[in-house]
Amino acid sequence: METQKWIDAGYNFIIEFGPKVIGAILIWIIGSWVIKMLLKGATKAMNKGNYDESLKKFLVNLINWILKILLIIVVLSTVGVETTSFAAIIAAAGLAIGLALQGSLANFAGGVLIMIFKPIKIGDLIEAQGEIGVVKEIEIFTTKLIGLSNKEIIIPNGSLSNGNIVNYTTQGTRRVDLVFGVSYDADIKQTKDVFSKVLAAHPLILKDPAPTIALSELADSSINFVVRPWCKTEDYWTVYFEVTESVKEALDAAGIEIPYPHQVEIHKEA
Structure with a gap:
């Protein structure tokens, strides 16, 4: 049963x-x-x-x-x-x-946005969050850069995606902004010719777009010229340092003085 x-x-x-x-x-x-x-x-x-x-x-x-x-x-x-x-x-x-995990989720969301919309990619030279470096790795939560002095920089993706990003690589070229001051006694046309010859002789400076040379400021002890050649992004620092050195040598050879600030001391007798 x-x-x-x-x-x-x-x-x-x-x-x-x-x-x-x-x-x-x-x-x-x-x-x-x-x-x-x-x-x-x-x-x-x-x-x-x-x-x-x-x-x-x-x-x-x-x-x-x-x-x-x-x-x-x-x-x-x-x-x-x-x-x-x-x-x-x-x-x-x-x-x-x-x-x-709201902070981590913000970084995760930022990483997803960066990977989908791709404002940067590995190998790009960028400036973001007060740092400049080449993108080494883009991860879900952080992006790693190699700084100009070979230091590793880790930036949270939440901050990176919500801040300004300057990408120096995407256009392929970059303008080198230089400023040179010469004496008030210097001839303006002659000084411009010196700058033009230095830029024309440098193999890494691009012909198009053409460099800009202009008098920009009448300073306290010098007249200042802006010299702005263009080059490939990867040649930026080479052009920056070599043109600076070449301009100094060319100005010396032309007898054009590069002034330094003058200070006048007045001694008052009792």
Whole structure:
């Protein structure tokens, strides 16, 4: 009699829950296949968009986990498990994690924006957050630069994406801004000719756009000229230092004085 009772209970259990379990299994199989297809489509779309490799992996994993959590909730709901409280726990946990990691999430969002819109890329010379350097690596939370003195600079992506970025590489050329002061006794035309000859003789200075040479200021002890040649971005510092040296030598050879500030002292006798 006891055996029959167990058999009846098992039969009723199968009748009641059997279709739900079979339905849950089918939903899991079909849902897993759909998730696989969606991930494959997302990967193809990101490949076409030339997304960064680290960003692709992160986004694919994120989409995979979100879809699988939703699938698990649907499967549990199918077999009769109350999922309302389960969803509420997940939402509360997500809120708590978001509040605890809001700084990191801002950096993450900044990293995603940088990788999607690509205002900078590895190898670019940029100026941002008061730092100048060549982009070494763009990660999810930070961007690493190699500074001009070969120091490593790490900038949070949240600050980087929300601040001004000067990219010196994208245009391929860069203007070298130099200022030279000469004596008030110097002939302006002769001085300009000296500058022109120095720029014309330098092999790394571009002919187009043409350099600018102009008198910019009548200072206290000198008249100042701006000298602005153009060069390739990678030649900037070479041109800067070599032109500065060549101008000094050329002015000396032409007998044009480079003045220094004068100070007059007046001694008053008692």
